[in-house]
Amino acid sequence: MKPVSKETLKGYCKTLKLAHVPRAYLEISYTDREQYLTDLFYAEIAARQAKKVKNLIKKAGFPAFKTLEDFQWQPVILPQTTTTAGLANLDFIDRHENVLALGAVGTGQTHLAIALGIRACMEG
Ligand SMILES: Nc1ncnc2c1ncn2[C@@H]1O[C@H](COP(=O)(O)OP(=O)(O)OP(=O)(O)O)[C@@H](O)[C@H]1O
Numbered sequence: 001m002k003p004v005s006k007e008t009l010k011g012y013c014k015t016l017k018l019a020h021v022p023r024a025y026l027e028i029s030y031t032d033r034e035q036y037l038t039d040l041f042y043a044e045i046a047a048r049q050a051k052k053v054k055n056l057i058k059k060a061g062f063p064a065f066k067t068l069e070d071f072q073w074q075p076v077i078l079p080q081t082t083t084t085a086g087l088a089n090l091d092f093i094d095r096h097e098n099v100l101a102l103g104a105v106g107t108g109q110t111h112l113a114i115a116l117g118i119r120a121c122m123e124g
């Protein structure tokens with residue numbers, strides 16, 4: 001095996017695929033070595049997750065960006081087997097179930113479908 005060549009921090013980060021570290025390392029406050037590295041690795045992992053979520057949402061090709069936070073549940077009548085929390089925590093995906101939304105034009109069916117899709121992307 002070749003000896004490891006001397007590199008810059010940026011170079012090592014590239015080799016190790018630590019894309020966020022060169023940007024994050026100066027912004028993280030230092031108390032001790034373990035805390036500093038822990039916070040730095042946290043920043044790298046958080047940035048990767050955010051990028052993954054962004055890519056999943058892009059790949060899904062939703063026709064609009066809608067969230068569960070913006071959804072008004074008051075007019076919605078749910079079947080007894082479902083709750084708003086049960087939908088929001090995406091249990092139906094683990095159970096391999098479909099969600100059917102029925103209603104008049106403009107009553108939020110597409111909004112809810114997109115919002116559940118966005119939530120699923122956010123959950124990875
Ligand atoms: N319950 C709701 N909470 C929040 N926004 C809503 C709600 N219902 C409708 N809207 C908003 O009104 C607009 C129309 O809603 P949406 O496109 O979801 O209707 P739809 O039920 O899919 O209608 P269609 O039957 O025409 O497909 C959207 O901008 C949506 O965000």
Ligand SMILES: [Mg+2]
Pocket residue numbers: 109110111
């Ligand atoms: Mg619709």
